[in-house]
Amino acid sequence: MRGLHFGPMPAHPEDPEHAHGAAVRVPIALGERSYEILIGPAVLDDPAAYAGLPRAQAALVVSNPTVAALHGARLHARLAPLYPQVLHLDLTEGEQHKDWASLDLIFDRLLATGCDRRTTLWALGGGVVGDITGFAAACYMRGVPFVQVPTTLLAQVDSSVGGKTAINHPRGKNMIGAFYQPQRVLADLSVLATLPARELAAGLAEVIKYGPIADAAFLDWVEARLDALLAREPAALAHAVRRSCELKAAVVGADEREGGLRAILNFGHTFGHAIEAALGYGRWLHGEAVGCGMVMAADLSARLGLVPAAFVERLRRLVARAGLPVLAPRAIGEARWLELMGVDKKAEGGELRFVLIEAPGRAVVRGAPAAAVRATIAACSG
Amino acid sequence: MRGLHFGPMPAHPEDPEHAHGAAVRVPIALGERSYEILIGPAVLDDPAAYAGLPRAQAALVVSNPTVAALHGARLHARLAPLYPQVLHLDLTEGEQHKDWASLDLIFDRLLATGCDRRTTLWALGGGVVGDITGFAAACYMRGVPFVQVPTTLLAQVDSSVGGKTAINHPRGKNMIGAFYQPQRVLADLSVLATLPARELAAGLAEVIKYGPIADAAFLDWVEARLDALLAREPAALAHAVRRSCELKAAVVGADEREGGLRAILNFGHTFGHAIEAALGYGRWLHGEAVGCGMVMAADLSARLGLVPAAFVERLRRLVARAGLPVLAPRAIGEARWLELMGVDKKAEGGELRFVLIEAPGRAVVRGAPAAAVRATIAACSG
Numbered sequence: 001m002r003g004l005h006f007g008p009m010p011a012h013p014e015d016p017e018h019a020h021g022a023a024v025r026v027p028i029a030l031g032e033r034s035y036e037i038l039i040g041p042a043v044l045d046d047p048a049a050y051a052g053l054p055r056a057q058a059a060l061v062v063s064n065p066t067v068a069a070l071h072g073a074r075l076h077a078r079l080a081p082l083y084p085q086v087l088h089l090d091l092t093e094g095e096q097h098k099d100w101a102s103l104d105l106i107f108d109r110l111l112a113t114g115c116d117r118r119t120t121l122w123a124l125g126g127g128v129v130g131d132i133t134g135f136a137a138a139c140y141m142r143g144v145p146f147v148q149v150p151t152t153l154l155a156q157v158d159s160s161v162g163g164k165t166a167i168n169h170p171r172g173k174n175m176i177g178a179f180y181q182p183q184r185v186l187a188d189l190s191v192l193a194t195l196p197a198r199e200l201a202a203g204l205a206e207v208i209k210y211g212p213i214a215d216a217a218f219l220d221w222v223e224a225r226l227d228a229l230l231a232r233e234p235a236a237l238a239h240a241v242r243r244s245c246e247l248k249a250a251v252v253g254a255d256e257r258e259g260g261l262r263a264i265l266n267f268g269h270t271f272g273h274a275i276e277a278a279l280g281y282g283r284w285l286h287g288e289a290v291g292c293g294m295v296m297a298a299d300l301s302a303r304l305g306l307v308p309a310a311f312v313e314r315l316r317r318l319v320a321r322a323g324l325p326v327l328a329p330r331a332i333g334e335a336r337w338l339e340l341m342g343v344d345k346k347a348e349g350g351e352l353r354f355v356l357i358e359a360p361g362r363a364v365v366r367g368a369p370a371a372a373v374r375a376t377i378a379a380c381s382g
Numbered sequence: 383m384r385g386l387h388f389g390p391m392p393a394h395p396e397d398p399e400h401a402h403g404a405a406v407r408v409p410i411a412l413g414e415r416s417y418e419i420l421i422g423p424a425v426l427d428d429p430a431a432y433a434g435l436p437r438a439q440a441a442l443v444v445s446n447p448t449v450a451a452l453h454g455a456r457l458h459a460r461l462a463p464l465y466p467q468v469l470h471l472d473l474t475e476g477e478q479h480k481d482w483a484s485l486d487l488i489f490d491r492l493l494a495t496g497c498d499r500r501t502t503l504w505a506l507g508g509g510v511v512g513d514i515t516g517f518a519a520a521c522y523m524r525g526v527p528f529v530q531v532p533t534t535l536l537a538q539v540d541s542s543v544g545g546k547t548a549i550n551h552p553r554g555k556n557m558i559g560a561f562y563q564p565q566r567v568l569a570d571l572s573v574l575a576t577l578p579a580r581e582l583a584a585g586l587a588e589v590i591k592y593g594p595i596a597d598a599a600f601l602d603w604v605e606a607r608l609d610a611l612l613a614r615e616p617a618a619l620a621h622a623v624r625r626s627c628e629l630k631a632a633v634v635g636a637d638e639r640e641g642g643l644r645a646i647l648n649f650g651h652t653f654g655h656a657i658e659a660a661l662g663y664g665r666w667l668h669g670e671a672v673g674c675g676m677v678m679a680a681d682l683s684a685r686l687g688l689v690p691a692a693f694v695e696r697l698r699r700l701v702a703r704a705g706l707p708v709l710a711p712r713a714i715g716e717a718r719w720l721e722l723m724g725v726d727k728k729a730e731g732g733e734l735r736f737v738l739i740e741a742p743g744r745a746v747v748r749g750a751p752a753a754a755v756r757a758t759i760a761a762c763s764g
Contacts (some may be wrong), residue, residue, distance in 0.1 A: 111553035171493035259472045
């Protein structure tokens with residue numbers, strides 16, 4: 001398969017204005033399903049961020065108790081003037097509750113309160129809340145509008161673009177879902193101030209990802225500004241979120257339903273999903289597994305002669321600086337590794353394929369000999 | 383609201399060839415989601431009907447025990463050469479099983495057998511099987527291909543076009559679902575030979591529907607050929623299915639996601655749904671309730687001065703000849719009627735609207751004074 005990459009995209013300098021209230025709008029162009037991501041230090045409090053959304057009798061804000069306690073009142077204050085009825089539903093936290101039972105709580109609330117097909121769902125939370133709420137919106141009366149308010153860095157840079165919604169099934173993660181686009185995404189950087197350090201690092205894994213697969217200059221920028229990102233400087237966070245969303249949008253815009261190019265977004269994910277599954281979901285955060293998985297995918301790229309060893313070291317150092325693991329647990333064992341990657345849902349027709357790097361900013365999807373995969377596993381476990 | 387109708391469509395004479403094996407192809411034009419309905423007396427046995435579908439390692443045929451016993455082997459014989467693995471799953475029959483539990487049986491089978499995102503689902507059955515299977519296909523791994531093999535007249539003329547899939551929720555019918563298009567529909571007229579008479583009549587209700595709302599000439603034709611349809615003459619059935627699908631396709635093609643015009647397809651459904659809900663779902667077949675509901679909607683149209691009383695009589699006679707009820711159960715009572723229609727999911731913003739007839743072949747969606755609605759209920763109950 002030829003390299004999956006796209007031409008140069010206009011880059012923006014990091015804008016110090018982002019530190020002082022000006023929101024950036026990133027348009028996601030998907031025809032009649034187009035929408036905007038609003039990124040800024042106080043988007044949640046800005047009435048302009050709520051203008052032009054579909055009118056409805058009711059809104060349902062889906063969140064979890066922790067996030068609702070921190071940010072629920074700010075959102076409610078802006079929604080109350082817009083909808084005659086603003087309902088709230090807090091789901092139990094945790095990936096293990098991203099299931100039918102939680103989804104049904106949403107349906108039950110909507111139906112019990114007579115919500116019609118114009119009702120707007122607001123997802124206030126991280127990836128779990130966003131995935132469940134988006135899927136609920138996709139299914140309720142065959143589709144109602146929803147708005148995403150991602151409250152983790154991971155959700156801001158990953159779930160904001162792509163329209164992937166899902167719940168887990170006892171037999172597999174994200175197995176039941178839909179491609180469904182939000183009306184708008186409000187990425188408020190101030191909510192990241194309360195994010196636990198481990199979750200900030202997990203979000204940085206996905207930020208780091210966009211450089212190797214799509215934008216060498218962004219990789220340089222992340223390396224230069226990683227300390228500012230770890231210190232949660234608003235201007236640095238704004239640029240990281242903006243550029244990540246732009247790059248993901250360019251990929252998704254070319255391939256909305258995951259035909260080919262979009263696969264490069266799974267850089268680090270084949271190894272990462274195996275780590276998550278081997279340890280049991282929740283032991284490592286998704287971003288932690290992806291961080292380690294990217295190092296492994298770079299290692300495999302080098303073994304196949306695509307990149308020099310120096311690139312692997314460069315990525316390993318960056319991932320480690322972000323506070324992410326760079327060695328997989330040795331306890332997994334080679335046999336379990338191969339079994340887990342073989343049954344990964346991306347293994348179509350039995351062929352084991354990886355997103356590899358050809359050069360900083362250029363990814364390729366291709367098969368790899370089992371011997372090279374085994375060597376990478378051995379070299380990257382500890 | 384102005385009348386919702388569209389210009390003249392090319393009509394076809396009833397074609398005696400349909401009786402002797404030639405399949406008709408009705409194209410459903412929906413951009414990249416376009417597909418064809420193949421209609422004929424032996425479509426299921428024709429290898430050409432299976433050509434050009436997406437290739438996959440596995441197919442899952444979802445059906446119910448009754449239909450699988452009658453037609454499962456015919457379908458299996460054609461699928462076995464196409465897929466390395468052909469799985470079968472029979473769901474418990476009945477609208478009351480159109481729920482999450484049945485849907486999850488499909489997911490569980492797909493995941494337990496390692497089915498990937500190319501797996502094709504085949505829906506072999508009536509509306510319940512089609513709705514559940516289509517929704518499962520919409521959700522499994524965020525969307526896999528599916529093919530519909532409708533085995534009731536109702537499913538052939540109604541579910542074949544429009545992409546509506548859904549399950550019921552304890553709090554409401556069809557509340558959880560998706561708009562999702564099949565790869566193809568195989569409408570085999572021979573399977574209607576084993577259909578119980580009551581279900582044939584229920585299907586005829588939807589056939590009858592298309593004339594008043596969209597095609598006066600088709601209404602004339604149905605009146606002239608109703609005896610042939612009741613006798614299940616293949617040429618008559620082929621024409622009825624073809625023309626119904628063409629008319630529905632013209633409406634849906636102009637309004638895929640139910641913005642406006644598509645509402646005319648609900649002619650008879652506001653009254654009909656109320657009857658079904660009042661009696662408890664399953665007491666009357668959906669088509670029976672729609673048959674009676676159309677007479678009531680025509681009666682209401684006449685009360686508002688849109689059509690002469692003679693049109694109501696004409697429709698009542700046709701519905702009765704088809705073997706369908708033309709009087710609603712008096713036991714429902716006026717208060718319950720109004721309550722049930724008010725909470726109907728089509729009552730947006732509280733306004734009670736009906737699909738009414740302006741002239742044979744021309745529908746209009748508009749509000750109606752409560753007094754007229756009450757008069758219709760009184761006149762059409764017995």
